Amino acid sequence: MELNLDQILQSERAWEYVLLDIVRSENLDPWDIDISRLTAKYTERINQMKEFDLKVPARLLLAAAILLRMKSDRLVDSEEREAYAELLRGDEEFLFGDDDEESGPSEEVPLLTLITKRKHLRKITLEDLIGKLEVSMRPKERKVKVEPFVLVFDEVDITEQIEELYTKIMESKKDKIPFDDLLPSKTREDMINTLMPLLHLANDSKVKLVQEKLFEDLYVLSEKN
Structure with a gap:
């Protein structure tokens, strides 16, 4: 499968290609995705693109922000969540920067709430993850009050x-x-x-x-x- 990197980055689904490649190259279990590890590798991949002076599409950055917040929301311990919130803000500033509007996401990152029991977090399949990221990145009408976006993971049988x-x-x-x-x-x-x-x-x-x-x-x- 010969793919041109520039063509992939210009695609609206560039974030999905990157996710699938990480799952393949890191041997992640597609039936039980390790969100923490996937998020770390995803942000690492974006940083590599920046080091090579590649223009990173807004949707790639938006997906990174959503993954970071999903990772934070799945942390069980409240103190751990609070500590990670500080790291999350730092990661987002590093990814998006402060003064480059073009490189940052033009869409608002939705607030995420995972419907799951804290003591028994539900497994997330690759299909779950891609489907929910896709839904969360759909254009929405801007409102004065931002309603939380609820992620309910449905079983996907392939x-x-x-x-x-x-x-x-x-x-x-x-x-x-x-x-x-x-x-x-x-x-x-x-x-x-x-x-x-x-x-x-x-x-x-x-x-x-x-x-x-x-x-x-x-x-x-x-x-x-």
């Missing part, structure tokens, strides 16, 4: 997609399958919908994903190899 993709991989005669061969089409939607179940298969050790360099061709090796 078992059928995973099984269909696994069957397709096992029936392939190639030992090393190019990611493009598994795509119904080259649309961004089909790329995302194919990559997500593929990450689940890799997490279950049913396939191996091979990509020598970031954004270069991605290959799939099945367990039969």
